[in-house]
Amino acid sequence: MQNGSVDQVWDILNQVPDPEIPVISIVELGVVRDVKFINDCCIISITPTYSGCPAIKTFEDDIKTSLIKNKITNFKINKVYAPAWTTDWMNKETKEKLKNYGISPPSNQVVCPQCNSKNTNMISEFGATACKSMHKCLDCLEPFEHFKCI
Ligand SMILES: [Zn+2]
Structure with a gap:
């Protein structure tokens, strides 16, 4: 069958x-x-x-x-x-979706998903889950999660 x-x-x-x-x-x-x-x-x-x-x-x-x-x-x-x-298995579209969802996509450079500022600070190495870290944007002051790059 x-x-x-x-x-x-x-x-x-x-x-x-x-x-x-x-x-x-x-x-x-x-x-x-x-x-x-x-x-x-x-x-x-x-x-x-x-x-x-x-x-x-x-x-x-x-x-x-x-x-x-x-x-x-x-x-x-x-x-x-x-x-x-590895996060390399995510394609560009997927990373874009993550960003639109408010999560900074995996990359060596953490970028604020709200205003694209690179001026950010890590608040905590672990966010809601171990695969994400918590950051704060120093320009728009929004906290956000970054999908860690592995
Ligand atoms: Zn920002």
Whole structure:
């Protein structure tokens, strides 16, 4: 029995939002590495973002729920740790979405997402989650989160 197609699965995964940043999908984040069918089983390879990131359990649960909702029930989620996930796997559009959402995208230069000022101060190495740090813009005085570059 046909259990979905590679394109269909990518489509479904592209609609699964990042549990922490709802404006970007797990595909845009670069977590989904590969989708393939072996016999009739769909094998989805995912790479956790930051090692020990608690979100990986949420990623898996959200993927399972979305696939089952789309009647794809014969699948396996395969975790791949090498090569390690890096913020380079996010494309320009994704970084732009982050910025519009108010999070300074991963880059060596922290830029205020509100006014584009580079005149910022780090308040805390950890924001709401370990993968983000807290900053304050010294021009518009707005606090913001920066997605750490790894
Ligand atoms: Zn600013």
